[in-house]
Amino acid sequence: xxxxxxxxxxxxxxxxxxxxxxxxxxxxxxxxxxxxxxxxxxxxxxxxxxxxxxxxxxxxxxxxxxxxxxxxxxxxxxxxxxxxxxxxxxxxxxxxxxxxxxxxxxxxxxxxxxxxxxxxxxxxxxxxxxxxxxxxxxxxxxxxxxxxxxxxxxxxxxxxxxxxxxxxxxxxxxxxxxxxxxxxxxxxxxxxxxxxxxxxxxxxxxxxxxxxxxxxxxxxxxxxxxxxxxxxxxxxxxxxxxxxxxxxxxxxxxxxxxxxxxxxxxxxxxxxxxxxxxxxxxxxxxxxxxxxxxxxxxxxxxxxxxxxxxxxxxxxxxxxxxxxxxxxxxxxxxxxxxxxxxxxxxxxxxxxxxxxxxxxxxxxxxxxxxxxxxxxxxxxxxxxxxxxxxxxxxxxxxxxxxxxxxxxxxxxxxxxxxxxxxxxxxxxxxxxxxxxxxxxxxxxxxxxxxxxxxxxxxxxxxxxxxxxxxxxxxxxxxxxxxxxxxxxxxxxxxxxxxxxxxxxxxxxxxxxxxx
Numbered sequence: 001x002x003x004x005x006x007x008x009x010x011x012x013x014x015x016x017x018x019x020x021x022x023x024x025x026x027x028x029x030x031x032x033x034x035x036x037x038x039x040x041x042x043x044x045x046x047x048x049x050x051x052x053x054x055x056x057x058x059x060x061x062x063x064x065x066x067x068x069x070x071x072x073x074x075x076x077x078x079x080x081x082x083x084x085x086x087x088x089x090x091x092x093x094x095x096x097x098x099x100x101x102x103x104x105x106x107x108x109x110x111x112x113x114x115x116x117x118x119x120x121x122x123x124x125x126x127x128x129x130x131x132x133x134x135x136x137x138x139x140x141x142x143x144x145x146x147x148x149x150x151x152x153x154x155x156x157x158x159x160x161x162x163x164x165x166x167x168x169x170x171x172x173x174x175x176x177x178x179x180x181x182x183x184x185x186x187x188x189x190x191x192x193x194x195x196x197x198x199x200x201x202x203x204x205x206x207x208x209x210x211x212x213x214x215x216x217x218x219x220x221x222x223x224x225x226x227x228x229x230x231x232x233x234x235x236x237x238x239x240x241x242x243x244x245x246x247x248x249x250x251x252x253x254x255x256x257x258x259x260x261x262x263x264x265x266x267x268x269x270x271x272x273x274x275x276x277x278x279x280x281x282x283x284x285x286x287x288x289x290x291x292x293x294x295x296x297x298x299x300x301x302x303x304x305x306x307x308x309x310x311x312x313x314x315x316x317x318x319x320x321x322x323x324x325x326x327x328x329x330x331x332x333x334x335x336x337x338x339x340x341x342x343x344x345x346x347x348x349x350x351x352x353x354x355x356x357x358x359x360x361x362x363x364x365x366x367x368x369x370x371x372x373x374x375x376x377x378x379x380x381x382x383x384x385x386x387x388x389x390x391x392x393x394x395x396x397x398x399x400x401x402x403x404x405x406x407x408x409x410x411x412x413x414x415x416x417x418x419x420x421x422x423x424x425x426x427x428x429x430x431x432x433x434x435x436x437x438x439x440x441x442x443x444x445x446x447x448x449x450x451x452x453x454x455x456x457x458x459x460x461x462x463x464x465x466x467x468x469x470x471x472x473x474x475x476x477x478x479x480x481x482x483x484x485x486x487x488x489x490x491x492x493x494x495x496x497x498x499x500x501x502x503x504x505x506x507x508x509x510x511x512x513x514x515x
Contacts, residue, residue: 010329013391014260016403020461022046022387023261035254035265042462043383045413045443047268050382051247053411053508054270057295057515058245065243065272066236070224072249073205074216089196091164091172092255095183096190103255104172104194107181108160112153113331119149161312169194199252201265217251222374225273226345229357229370233275240359240370241284243274247379259330261380268379275370277361278343284373285320285340292336292375293324298511300408301389307332318342326385335385336377343369386411390463405463406486409506415442416502417459421471423448431470434480434495442502460485465506468498 017023022043026036039047059067091104122145127134140146156179163171173194182189201217218224225244232244247270254265261267276284289308296306309332311321320340325332346357346369358367390405409415418434420427431446438444445464447455452469459467469481474495482501483490493501504510 006329013387037261042413046411047383049411051379056512058272061512065245066232067245068228068232070228070246072218074218076214089198090255091169091194092197093194094192095186096192097188098183098186100183100185101255104176107176111179111181112156115149115153119146122146157312197255201251201253219252220250221246221248221269221271222273226349229346240361241274241276243272245272261384264380269376270379271376274373276373278368278371281340281371281373288373288375289338292338294515296324298514328388335381339374341372341374343371402457402460404460407463409465410508410511412463412465414445414462414464415506416444417464417467418444418446419452419455419467419469420448421452421469426475427470430474434468438499
């Protein structure tokens, strides 16, 4: 069972997700639909809990942030104004020998990541050698080998950024060749020219094709917020600064959809656009960087598993941008983006629609187009991060092994499993009574099949924080055994105390109060 490599670990997480009802390959009985997945009975609960925690922390906890749910269909002129028709592209390159297609920017970024991993290795070796007296900052700035690696990274990044900003695809290919990047499949450097690929899905609106017009499935949820800016501001009597939040599906025809649910063609976003007075965007950008990292920390991620990563190339709308990255089994990758979008979106929508998108500021006694700071997180990626962090293959003191998902209790799909010790003597009926009391407040389950030990293991693998065991003593004194998933410790408590204890242990409000 033990995972010897990060690759093994990732494969185990994927198989575990299917075996325990978290994620299924979409259309699997027809050999599957590439990069499209369905969430199973446990996956849909975990996903819902993540979404609700984000929504509560973003909307319910702020008196100046409200939510909307905008349409999935985007008109072409809508996306022309946002810049997506002209600029929503990824650089594409093929290997002529393997016939495999890659994003050119990802190939270069992965190469840089390998050099960065060498720096990390050198730093950790030095840390072990020098112990508590180790000064990492000084070591990074003085060690010749580390400095050489860093100079290589800086040189690649500088050259790559210049090529992207100039849209010089010939130079992008030359960087790939100069770095001697090989195809992971064929092992060769026989690359095609790099070309741009638009990521949007289009379709037709109208019952007769001649009368129809081209529309797009939205590639992001943000534009639905921008075109409703004045609707929300006026009907909600909102004052700057204020935010509009939204969760929902987005669609991108990804060149290389890979790494399970990390990069899909149909995915879900959780976004908030925060409208601010021009000139204050830098302080709000810093504010939301800190706030969002605090939110991630509240989920129990270790400090060394997350980091900020500033963008090399800014998007067409951005004044400043960074990612919060998480260390997945396949390396550090983006979880959430924080962007200072200036007034690009509202100004363009004003220009293309002919309708003013301005706010009258009573304090300044003037009209202006607000600037925007965006926080945008992938719900599916967040799901994968939590699964990756929670999945543990554990060897117990008695020599046996178990797989446990240490999901934060308030996010767990099932909060409590009620397990009658035997399928007779009135124990199942008593378990049903407890189930009926708890089901109004919690997602609970009841299970009778197999030995109690096997049922514990199954609930551990699902991530259920607590198990209630109903035994013969229960019938005598109205007490049950409550078992903790992480410690496996068991405690005898009154049935009357179960609801209160569960609420203390799994209530989302406990986590919200720590933000």
